[in-house]
Amino acid sequence: MKRLRLLLVVPLFLLAAFRLSAVEQWDVFEIALPGPSEGNPFVEVELSATFTNGVREVRVGGFYDGDGIYRVRFMPDTVGEWRYETLSNRWSLTSKKGSFTVTPAGPKNHGPVRVVNTYHFAYADGTPFKQVGTSCYTWTHRTDAFEEQTLRTLAASPFNKLRMCVFPQTHGIKTMPPPRFPFAGEGTKPDYSRFNPAFFQHLDKRVGQLRELGIECDLILFHPYDDEHIWGLDNMDPATEDRYLRYIVARLGAYRNIWWSMANEYDFVRTKTDADWDRYFQVVQAADPFNHLRSIHNGKIIYDHNKPWVTHVSMQNGGAVVEPGRAQLYRDVYRKPIVYDEVEYEGNHKSRWAQLTGREMVHRFWVGTVAGTYVGHSEYLAEEGDIGETVWIGQGGVLKGESPARLAFFRQFLEDSPANGIEPIDKWWQPNIGGRAGEYYLIYFGHDKPAEWTFALYRDGITDGTQFEVEIIDTWDMTITPVDGRFIAKRKDSYTFLDEANRVVKLPGKEGIALRIRRVGGATGEISDKPPGN
């Protein structure tokens, strides 16, 4: 990004003329143009640019970045030569043309994340994206030193997605006031007709740093945590809201790691209705030519995720991953990826939303995984005397819990799972088994402590003679122990295959044990489309 800006911004600024340059596929190509700074450019000046590679045209909204500078940011999805031309209601900004070369993506650049196989995610280049998320809601509203600490922690963590809010929250502002406010003017009397470019430049930088770390940024556009409504961020008028949404999409839509989350706990924003949330989705969708993922996260009331602008489900419901059998129910309902972004947190909070042990936090990841869904982490671990103003969930900083190490093991395990995603194998009947019929099985025993397991698999994808290897996974002690020899499938009845020698797997008799079972030989069998139960 920085190098790019040197290449492009300066010459365009000085010459406002054609300039051939290069950018990687799915990186940010930026046009910067000098323009009017009188009046209120945020409201009065319109700017966009149309990009074309000769085959396709993409129109992208621009934005005013303060100090008389306007920008248009573009994320090219195709290599080759591209041209652009700007359009504005100001002479100094309109009909500016240029061209540039899009080069192939580098090894760490897989493009934006998309939905694949109905319930799963992959980067644009086809690389699977196996979501292992965490949340630091307002980490970008801290001191530079604190924020850099958070980035170092993330770099060493297992997490590949971060939920974070654009807006500050009021909690803790006395001891750690947000250094910048998104709108102009004083924090408690903002001028909602003007953005504060410094605020957004800072946000751009942090989102860009997450991108360099390979972390998806699930950016929360609204939240209810303006607790005493001292700012009014939870009660702007519709025109201001829409302008804000278009502004942030124009600024950040070209960052390939962006996901749009309309809100955290949307239903606790008491001033808004479902129709407002529908509108936000529509404004974002219309403004974003790059079609980033879009979701909305609930408090007590669940939004209708079947609406067409929702790309995946961002669910708060810890109860759904307490034990197998619950998490998968939402899959059937929505036919979209289910991300349990909030399943309670590892923590020592006085309220029960953050009282999970590390073990229980890890347990919930495995429960969600066998159901063909994805889970998110966070932690609230306050030290004595700390009033919760430097905990990971809110401010970032460092991770103190017991779960992250196990989630690193979990993530490695997940990366090794089938590329096209884990699916329930026998939904509604055997909810603790996920995988790919005939090829890969993950059986999770959760809080049970079985001493043995008789090899037995549901019929789909198996035939007499299909061969499997079995490994015992200790999800807490982070070990993978192969079981000797192969298991050879033999039909027992219309539902089940056993091992032909009726082999039994000895288990350690403790909690948190899983089995990984992979086909290593023999033919696969047919997959039935019979009614459930047949």
Next chain:
Amino acid sequence: MKRLRLLLVVPLFLLAAFRLSAVEQWDVFEIALPGPSEGNPFVEVELSATFTNGVREVRVGGFYDGDGIYRVRFMPDTVGEWRYETLSNRWSLTSKKGSFTVTPAGPKNHGPVRVVNTYHFAYADGTPFKQVGTSCYTWTHRTDAFEEQTLRTLAASPFNKLRMCVFPQTHGIKTMPPPRFPFAGEGTKPDYSRFNPAFFQHLDKRVGQLRELGIECDLILFHPYDDEHIWGLDNMDPATEDRYLRYIVARLGAYRNIWWSMANEYDFVRTKTDADWDRYFQVVQAADPFNHLRSIHNGKIIYDHNKPWVTHVSMQNGGAVVEPGRAQLYRDVYRKPIVYDEVEYEGNHKSRWAQLTGREMVHRFWVGTVAGTYVGHSEYLAEEGDIGETVWIGQGGVLKGESPARLAFFRQFLEDSPANGIEPIDKWWQPNIGGRAGEYYLIYFGHDKPAEWTFALYRDGITDGTQFEVEIIDTWDMTITPVDGRFIAKRKDSYTFLDEANRVVKLPGKEGIALRIRRVGGATGEISDKPPGN
């Protein structure tokens, strides 16, 4: 009905003139008119009538009933004087006028069932309707003697709702061929442009008999059980489908006990898409001025029940009521009543969809109930040598299982529960507790066998000093045992109230135990709208 027909049909037929008569509120007022029988009256003749009580107009579609007779059926929802006038594209049927008096409903007539309190049902007169359903899919396609046996069984059963198909199924047609076919012509080469009035007259009669028994008829309009497509009932063209839907709505819409179920296992009708099902809903909704309940029942794939024409959820998913914590998840998603119409069946079928013990069938009712949802029963209990052609689920006849007696106990219990419905008390956190905060609690222990229970209730609706009585329910042995004395609430922490003397309830240490806890004194407390977990 019969008496009514004598009063109305004959005179109208003979005189085609004004006639003053009377009908009960929510009973059927029928106009019968002679008309053309040449050509194809089902396709060519249009007939409707507009009814008015001076305040409101209701337009109702009519239908051809064969033998030159046309009928319009009307279910008045308001007492007083009503008038009507017909409209037709045939002179002999148009502009016929009349008036009649609607008298108050009799003691057994509560009107049609409606959705109330988002998740529950009540009759139009406000009487709660606590659904305890069963299914006999094709009981109306049997001999008269067999069908009358089914009616006697239903009369003595606990069930207040019956799921049944309009169309026959192919299963068993060799030994027990359907005596009538809905369309004209031979069964395997039907003339889909003509209905068979005798078929529908028979259906009218059976639906009317259910109404007299106080049983709601959840009428299934399409199904996939034309197994080898010998009739083509699962693959009619859209115009025929729509004509069929309007015909059946015209015939049966005036029966107050009708619910419209678009299909059983809709997704196993392989010839139709979601758009077709949307259209069926819309055709039925447009044709039905009485606005009966509308639903659609799934196989493996769940329809989007958030669509506006769906009044409640008719769910097949046995897994959802295996244990508490699952069933309620659909409530949040749909914000409509959830009826688990198919949770597997008590039975001895070789396939697992009908292998429940009576105990497990009953268990699933209690699991669904504490979640604030409703459950349906059926059974497949074939005797030796029987190939499943006279089992309750398919043909009707007699009930042989162990569950119906316990469901009679259950239903009585349910009738005594709060009129406005059982709700989860602390959703996502304590899924085995339903009721009304501060007033009524139902705790179900399911397969657990606790020896005691420490009195402890979630904070909502309770304050220090609220007094409760506790009863122990044995759901299988059908006993209700009061626990001596009162329990006096005393706050333990921010979530929980205990008894002030820390009283513990001794339990029998067996499966299938529930507690009923009712407030009997003291003040109620506030109900929080805090975020979950707070």
